[in-house]
Amino acid sequence: MPFQTITTDIKDSVMTLTLNRPERLNAFNRLMMDEMVVALDMADADDAVRAVIVTGAGRGFCAGVDLSEDDAFTAAKLDPMTTDAATWDRPENRDMGGIVALRLFNCLKPVIAAVNGPSVGIGTTMQLPMDIRIASDSAKFGFVFARRGIVPEAASSWFLPRLVGMSQALEWCYSGRVFGADEALAGGLIRSVHAPGDLLDAAHAIAREIADNTAPVSIALTRQMMWRMAGADHPMRAHQIDSSAIAARSVSGDAAEGVASFLDKRAPVFPDRVSDRMPGFFPWWDEPDWSMGTQTGAAS
Secondary structure, three states: OOOOOEEEEEEOOEEEEEEOOHHHOOOEOHHHHHHHHHHHHHHHHOOOOOEEEEEEOOOOOEOOEOOOOOOOOOOOOOOOOOOOHHHHHOHHHOOHHHHHHHHHHOOOOOEEEEEOOEEEOHHHHOOOOOOEEEEEOOOEEEOOHHHHOOOOOOOHHHHHHHHHOHHHHHHHHHHOOEEEHHHHHHOOOOOEEEOHHHHHHHHHHHHHHHHHHOOHHHHHHHHHHHHHHOOOOOHHHHHHHHHHHHHHHHOOHHHHHHHHHHHHOOOOOOOOOOOOOOOOOOOHHHOHHHHHOOOOOOOO
16 A cells, blocks of 8 residues: 555565655654554565564654654643543554554564664654664664653653663663664664664565574564563463463474474475464453463462
């Protein structure tokens, strides 16, 4: 489908999603939010897509929210002091970055950020739910919210400390300063730094390693197991999901192919598809018994 603020291209099982407002350094707005969600829906629904790369057009990744637009933060005008929690569940009241972040969190395909230039505010926080982040040596990052009189958004108070640790997360958010790729690498925010001309090739190499060698259903499960168990209150909950997933996957066509291809010393051709072969317990977080968990045997 045609997009106005992004482009998508699928090649060799990899979707490249490019933020495409280069005249405004790909500043984020509500239309970009909507279009990113649609593109991620498309990627999840397409079994031919094995991984997603997110990058920016032109010299920037994303300069943050477009402050020239009236709905820069939320579309609705309401009393910000309301204590009704349900108010903040309604999409029209939620911050735009958080809607994209939670859609990324729910993805079934691995997402790689290829940060090609400046990224601040939502330009940085949207990267946090992505699985692997790499950057060019010209990239910039900034959790600039306190310098604008606001606070971090896009659920970054959940994601950022889990990625880089509490002390580093607080230092970056307290100072609000913009920092370069070397500091982002040292702080654990990104995986690697590349020359600008090598960035997308490096991202595609990571994506190809996944697409060529792994079972897509196993990747979809692994992604959700890792992210969702990051918030579990006891390892027993992870143990329950692990056990169920191992049982389901061990009798799958993918497992048989994985063993056979290993023994035959050949590339695997996994038969199962994300669209119709996810285990019966998935998505477990929507089931009360699974989401609440039990701690039977937790002391074992």
